[in-house]
Amino acid sequence: MTGFICLDEMKIKENLVLREGKLVGLVDPMSVTEENKRNELASNILVFYGRTVTRKVSVPIAWYATRSMTAGRLASLVWKNIIACEKAGLQVHALICDGHPTNRKMFRIISQGHKITMRSNLMAHNPLAVHRPIALLSDPPHLLKTARNSLYNSRKNGSKEMIDVQGRPIVWTDISDLYKRESHSMLSESLLKKVHVELTPYSKMNVGLARAVLNERVGKVLSKVPRAEGTADYILNFAKYVL
Incomplete structure (x- = not known):
């Protein structure tokens, strides 16, 4: 066997x-x-x-x-x-x-x-x-959660802030700001919900929630937002491997 x-x-x-x-x-x-x-x-x-x-x-x-x-x-x-x-x-x-x-x-x-x-x-x-x-x-699902959790812990001017090779910031604020803007609109392009953005110790372990953030739809929407290109590219790089 x-x-x-x-x-x-x-x-x-x-x-x-x-x-x-x-x-x-x-x-x-x-x-x-x-x-x-x-x-x-x-x-x-x-x-x-x-x-x-x-x-x-x-x-x-x-x-x-x-x-x-x-x-x-x-x-x-x-x-x-x-x-x-x-x-x-x-x-x-x-x-x-x-x-x-x-x-x-x-x-x-x-x-x-x-x-x-x-x-x-x-x-x-x-x-x-x-x-x-x-x-x-x-295990790929654990890697996906780790990637999302690293993004969640990355805040502007914080000790865990991530930047890409071009020096662009990769921060969770871009995700939360996108959700706030779309929550006041009739149409949500990213399909982000509160449960995707406001994480708890338990929701951090949910693979489905991580997949909903690190997907092509969210990355493409963020790519249109000024000064969020670093976060958008980070998400799009992982979206290649997310079904």
């Missing part, structure tokens, strides 16, 4: 319960290295998910209750699950996760220190099939 492994970490409610005579809610011993942290309450669940390219097989492989995960410990768990899948008959061609700093450090570890660049593929050697390396990929 030809397939890949996805991994992701999700937030859970911290609690300690007694289930079938066992305490449930503490961190998994395999997720920590320090002995004194093994009695801490878990705040996240790390899930490994295996899938074949035809999606005939799509199942969770393993999950670990965690609180804080180092890149080194994560790399160990990655190899543990890759080897288990290979031995079970799943040929792992790729490992996919989001762009969290810990995940990127883990990529560097299992790729033997290779730098992550825009011009080269990042691969890890497969210990059970040296002729078949494992591609290390960032």
Whole structure:
């Protein structure tokens, strides 16, 4: 079977319960290295998910209750699950996760220190099939949210203000100003709504809302707005990859 492994970490409610005579809610011993942290309450669940390219097989492989995960410990768990899948008959061609700093450090570890660049593929050697390396990929929906969130955090004269190679500002103010102008009009060319512009911690995780901002329609409307060309080009560059 030809397939890949996805991994992701999700937030859970911290609690300690007694289930079938066992305490449930503490961190998994395999997720920590320090002995004194093994009695801490878990705040996240790390899930490994295996899938074949035809999606005939799509199942969770393993999950670990965690609180804080180092890149080194994560790399160990990655190899543990890759080897288990290979031995079970799943040929792992790729490992996919989001762009969290810990995940990127883990990529560097299992790729033997290779730098992550825009011009080269990042691969890890497969210990059970040296002729078949494992591609290390960032999940496109997470990258889309990261791009939108970076734009959201970019404000004029702020510490996180972005500019393009031509020195033009790329700022969220252009998006919010466009929404305000169109909200007073009968016709909205960009189709932006309040939920797209006024983000909350939960809406920042919504891929659909990010897609609605980083699309061709919004970029073309902004390209007609004076001094918003930098933001317009930023959006149009991402719109090439948004369906």
